[in-house]
Every structure is written in C-alpha cells, then in structure tokens.
Amino acid sequence: QKEVEQNSGPLSVPEGAIASLNCTYSDRGSQSFFWYRQYSGKSPELIMSIYSNGDKEDGRFTAQLNKASQYVSLLIRDSQPSDSATYLCAVRSSNTGKLIFGQGTTLQVKP
Amino acid sequence: DVKVTQSSRYLVKRTGEKVFLECVQDMDHENMFWYRQDPGLGLRLIYFSYDVKMKEKGDIPEGYSVSREKKERFSLILESASTNQTSMYLCASGKGYTFGSGTRLTVV
Numbered sequence: 001q002k003e004v005e006q007n008s009g010p011l012s013v014p015e016g017a018i019a020s021l022n023c024t025y026s027d028r029g030s031q032s033f034f035w036y037r038q039y040s041g042k043s044p045e046l047i048m049s050i051y052s053n054g055d056k057e058d059g060r061f062t063a064q065l066n067k068a069s070q071y072v073s074l075l076i077r078d079s080q081p082s083d084s085a086t087y088l089c090a091v092r093s094s095n096t097g098k099l100i101f102g103q104g105t106t107l108q109v110k111p
Numbered sequence: 112d113v114k115v116t117q118s119s120r121y122l123v124k125r126t127g128e129k130v131f132l133e134c135v136q137d138m139d140h141e142n143m144f145w146y147r148q149d150p151g152l153g154l155r156l157i158y159f160s161y162d163v164k165m166k167e168k169g170d171i172p173e174g175y176s177v178s179r180e181k182k183e184r185f186s187l188i189l190e191s192a193s194t195n196q197t198s199m200y201l202c203a204s205g206k207g208y209t210f211g212s213g214t215r216l217t218v219v
Contacts, residue, residue: 098156
C-alpha cells in the first residue's frame with residue numbers, strides 16, 4: 001500500500017461544476033495535510049492546509065478531512081478552465097515530520 | 112512576498128560533468144529540501160536539511176550530494192552527471208513547503 005494514494009485521473013468536469021479530488025493515507029498518526037496545485041511545466045503551489053477533522057473553506061476551495069477513515073479531499077466549486085492542473089495531496093509523516101506526496105490527480109475543466 | 116529562487120530554469124550538461132544547482136530562500140526557514148520529479152514517479156526526495164551544515168539523505172541520494180553553508184542557501188551537487196539524472200529538480204523550504212520554480216536539467 002502506498003503511503004499517500006490518489007487517483008491519477010484525468011478527472012474531467014465541465015466549467016461551473018464541482019470537482020472532487022480524493023486522497024487516502026496510511027499513517028494513522030498524521031496530523032497535517034496539504035493540497036498543492038501544479039500547472040504543467042511549473043512547480044507545485046500550496047493552496048490549502050488542514051489539520052482538524054471536518055471542512056476548511058477558502059474561496060472556491062474546500063478541504064475535507066476524516067482522520068478515522070484516513071481520507072482527505074479537495075472540492076473546487078464553480079470550476080474554471082484555469083483550474084486545470086495536477087493536484088498533489090501531501091501528508092506529514094508522524095514519524096519523520098517530512099511531507100509524503102501522492103502522485104497527483106490531473107484535473108481537466110472543459111469550457 | 113516570500114521567495115524560493117533556483118538559479119537556473121533550464122540547464123544542459125554533458126555526461127560526467129559536475130553540476131551545481133543552487134537554491135536560495137528569503138524566509139529564514141530552517142528546513143530546506145531537494146526533490147526530483149519525473150513522469151509517473153512523482154516527487155522523490157533527494158536530500159534535506161534542518162539547519163546550517165546539517166544534511167540528511169532522502170529516498171534517492173545516490174549520485175548526489177548537498178551543501179548548506181548558510182541558512183538561506185541549499186545547493187545540490189551532481190558529482191558526475193549521468194543521463195538518468197535528466198529530470199525536473201525542485202527545491203522547497205519551510206514546514207509548508209514553498210517550492211522554487213524548478214530547474215529542468217538535461218544530461219546529454
């Protein structure tokens with residue numbers, strides 16, 4: 001089992017729809033979770049962090065965390081073509097403190 | 112605005128050359144990291160540092176070394192470049208990992 005798992009996609013949604021990106025992790029002791037957006041040919045950019053169970057909203061983005069199920073998700077409301085990118089989930093290891101990255105999910109938002 | 116600066120955006124080197132990739136951050140971060148990113152393999156940690164003159168091996172340190180003489184600068188060194196080191200190299204700093212713009216290295 002990979003430490004952080006994401007569906008590689010591509011996930012295709014129409015403009016204006018809600019995009020739902022999912023991530024599962026294996027480290028039950030993890031306390032910090034991050035979502036990064038990476039445009040093609042660019043470096044990852046931190047867009048959300050979440051530390052407590054429940055939802056955290058920032059503009060059109062909502063991160064959801066369920067530690068019991070070891071599941072973290074990112075919802076993008078009113079998806080725009082400019083949201084088309086690869087989204088990386090990262091989990092801080094409770095053992096080493098380093099971030100463990102998933103392979104990323106590619107999102108395509110079609111006009 | 113916080114910044115992590117990587118000295119080169121694109122680099123082409125010959126097999127066997129010694130290659131230096133520089134990374135500078137202006138956020139007074141203690142933690143700095145070097146990753147490489149390849150299609151299908153994701154981000155792989157090469158080396159990291161939690162303090163000046165301190166370095167720790169990541170998951171794929173073979174063929175690489177690092178130097179951290181000053182807090183703001185973390186250098187990645189390819190001792191003798193090989194074609195399988197052709198990749199995108201990403202530097203990051205801080206607990207939330209601010210990434211530099213990356214260096215796309217091609218070894219010919």
